[in-house]
Amino acid sequence: MKIFSKAWNKFRKLHLGLYVLFTLMVFFGSTTAFFFEKYSIARSGLLQSVWSEGIAATAKGDAYKPSRAVKDDILKTFNIKKQEHAGGRMTYEAKAANLDFSFVLLLLWLLPLYKHNFWKKQQDLGKIERRIINLPLVIFLLGWVVAFQRYFGNVAAYTEFNGSAPDKIKLVFAVSSLMLGAFVSYLNLELTGLYVRSCIAKPFFMENNPYGLKRGFAVSLTLRYALLIFSLGMVPLLLCLYVPVFANLDVFARMGSTQAEVLAWLGTPENMRALIPILFIGTIVGIIVVFQAVSILIYRLNVQAPVSALVKRMKAVAAGDFSCKTSVLYADELGQLKGHFNMMLDGLVERDHIKDTFGRYVSLEIAEKIMKSGKVNLAGEEIQATVLFSDIRGFTPLSEKLPPVELIGFLNEYFTYVTRPITENRGVINKFMGDAVMAIFSPVFGVEDHQEAALRAALGMRKALKEFNAQGKYPEVFFGVGLHSGGLVAGNVGTVERLEYTVLGDTVNVASRIESQTKTAATQILVSDALVKGVTKTRFPGYTFVKCAPVLMKGKSAPMVLYKVEPIGDALS
Numbered sequence: 001m002k003i004f005s006k007a008w009n010k011f012r013k014l015h016l017g018l019y020v021l022f023t024l025m026v027f028f029g030s031t032t033a034f035f036f037e038k039y040s041i042a043r044s045g046l047l048q049s050v051w052s053e054g055i056a057a058t059a060k061g062d063a064y065k066p067s068r069a070v071k072d073d074i075l076k077t078f079n080i081k082k083q084e085h086a087g088g089r090m091t092y093e094a095k096a097a098n099l100d101f102s103f104v105l106l107l108l109w110l111l112p113l114y115k116h117n118f119w120k121k122q123q124d125l126g127k128i129e130r131r132i133i134n135l136p137l138v139i140f141l142l143g144w145v146v147a148f149q150r151y152f153g154n155v156a157a158y159t160e161f162n163g164s165a166p167d168k169i170k171l172v173f174a175v176s177s178l179m180l181g182a183f184v185s186y187l188n189l190e191l192t193g194l195y196v197r198s199c200i201a202k203p204f205f206m207e208n209n210p211y212g213l214k215r216g217f218a219v220s221l222t223l224r225y226a227l228l229i230f231s232l233g234m235v236p237l238l239l240c241l242y243v244p245v246f247a248n249l250d251v252f253a254r255m256g257s258t259q260a261e262v263l264a265w266l267g268t269p270e271n272m273r274a275l276i277p278i279l280f281i282g283t284i285v286g287i288i289v290v291f292q293a294v295s296i297l298i299y300r301l302n303v304q305a306p307v308s309a310l311v312k313r314m315k316a317v318a319a320g321d322f323s324c325k326t327s328v329l330y331a332d333e334l335g336q337l338k339g340h341f342n343m344m345l346d347g348l349v350e351r352d353h354i355k356d357t358f359g360r361y362v363s364l365e366i367a368e369k370i371m372k373s374g375k376v377n378l379a380g381e382e383i384q385a386t387v388l389f390s391d392i393r394g395f396t397p398l399s400e401k402l403p404p405v406e407l408i409g410f411l412n413e414y415f416t417y418v419t420r421p422i423t424e425n426r427g428v429i430n431k432f433m434g435d436a437v438m439a440i441f442s443p444v445f446g447v448e449d450h451q452e453a454a455l456r457a458a459l460g461m462r463k464a465l466k467e468f469n470a471q472g473k474y475p476e477v478f479f480g481v482g483l484h485s486g487g488l489v490a491g492n493v494g495t496v497e498r499l500e501y502t503v504l505g506d507t508v509n510v511a512s513r514i515e516s517q518t519k520t521a522a523t524q525i526l527v528s529d530a531l532v533k534g535v536t537k538t539r540f541p542g543y544t545f546v547k548c549a550p551v552l553m554k555g556k557s558a559p560m561v562l563y564k565v566e567p568i569g570d571a572l573s
Helices: 002-012 016-040 042-059 068-077 098-119 125-164 168-208 221-247 247-254 261-267 267-320 333-361 362-371 395-401 404-424 450-470 507-519 566-571
Strands: 081-085 088-092 381-394 428-433 436-441 479-494 498-504 525-528 543-547 562-567
Touching: 016 098, 016 125, 016 168, 098 125, 098 168, 125 168, 168 221, 221 267, 267 333, 381 395, 381 404, 381 450, 381 498, 381 507, 404 428, 404 436, 404 450, 428 498, 436 450, 450 479, 450 525, 450 562, 479 507, 507 525, 507 562
Parallel strands: 479 525
Antiparallel strands: 081 088, 381 436, 381 479, 428 436, 479 498, 525 562, 543 562
C-alpha cells in the first residue's frame, strides 16, 4: 500500500492534469472555430446540389446518398484529403490542430519544478516561484500560439487541396483563429488557472514560503474583467456583425467605386434589403461595444482603484506607517474589507503603544520577547551573559542637599546620559535601584560579543559622565562600574499577580561586589578576569588593563583577580 501511495504521489507531481485541461480548452475552442469556418466557406452550389439530390431521392422513396461528384466537392470544401488504395479501399486525412509545440513549451517552462520534485539536487526556489506565478500567463499566451498555428495551418491546407487561398477565405480563417484565441486564452487563464493554484502552487508554496509575498507578473482585476468582456462579449457581438457582412460580400462587390455607381446600387430594392439589416446590427453592436469599453473603465474606477489603494496602504503598514486609514463609503465586500483593515490598524496601533509603554518599564528587548512569547523561556533558563553594575559614589550626602523634586530631576538626567552607551551597545537595562543601574549583555538578546559590548558600554558611560558634569547644573559626581561574565538564570520572579523579568545567580552577585571594589581600587571601571579573557585587547586602543591584587569576595573561597580599565595616560601617571 505504501508503494502505491508513493507511486501515486510521484505521478501527481507530473501534473498531467495541466496538459489534459489545456487540450480540452483547445478542443472546445477548435470545435467552435471549425463549425464557423467550415460553414462560412461552404459554397451555395454545393448546398444546392445536396438539396436537389436529397429531394430526388425522397421522391423515389430511397435513402439519400450523395453522388461521387458531391462527395468530392464536400471533401474539397472541408480540406479532407482522399486517398484511393489497391482494391478500391479509400482513406481520408484531415488537417488537425498540432499541440506538440505548445506542450514542449509548457514542459520547458515547468522543468525547474520537475527538477525540484524528482531530483535531489538543490534548485533555485526563487526561479521556481516565478515560473509558477507566471504559469497562467504562459498558458494564456499559448492559447494565442495555437490560434496562430491554426490560421497558418488552415491557409496551407486550403492551398494544398484547392490552390491559392483568396482573400475572402483568408478572412474566414483569420476570424475563426480570433475566436479560438479569444475563447481558449480566457478559458485557460480562468479554468486551467484554478488547477495551477490548487494542484501546483499550493503544494509547492505550503512547503516553501507559504505566507510571504510572491514574485511574478500579476494579472490585475481590470485585465481579467477586460478579457472576460472581450472573449465572451465583444467577440460574439462582432461575429453577429461579421456574419451578414460576409454573406453579402458578393453583393457589395458590385457596389462600384464612383458616386453614381454607388447611388445606382443603393437604388436597387434587393441591395437595400441586404444593407439595412447590416447597418442596424452594426449600430447596435457599436453601441454595445462602446458600453462594454466604458464598463471596463468603470470597473477599474469602482473595483481596481480601491483595491490598489488598499494594497498600497497595506505596504505602508508593513513598513511601519500606522497612519494610513482608508475611508469606508459602502457596505459591500470592498466596504467590509476596508472596515476590517481599519480595525486591524487600530489593533496594531494599540499593540505598538502597549509595547512602547511596556518598554519604558522594562527593556524593549525583553518586552518584545515577552510579547512574542517563545524566544525566552519565561519559567527560567540558563544563559551566558556579562552583567554591568554602576553606582554613584557619595549619593547619600548629595540626596540630603537636594530637594526631592530636584533630586528626581537630577537622577533622570543622569540616567539619560549614562544609559545611552548601554543601549547603543545593545545592552538590556534590567533595573534601576536608586542611583544604581544594572544591565545585561547576552547572546540571548542578540549580543554575541557580550564581553566586548559591555566593556565598550562602560567606557562610553565614563565619557557620558564627563559630559553630564560639564553642564554645571548639579554638583560634580563620580561613579563606579563593575563588570563580570559567566552563567546566570533569566526568567520571571514574583507571584501570579505580579511578575518581574530578572536575572539571578552568582554572576550577578559578583558583578555587584566588583562595583563596590572600585572605591578600594580607586578607579571608575573594574572588571573580572573572566571578562578580560573574553575580549581582544587590541580592539580597545588607548586603554590599558591594569591587574590588581587578588581580592577575596564575600561568599568566595578563593581570591579573584580584577583589572582596572583606564586610559593609558592615566595609568602611567
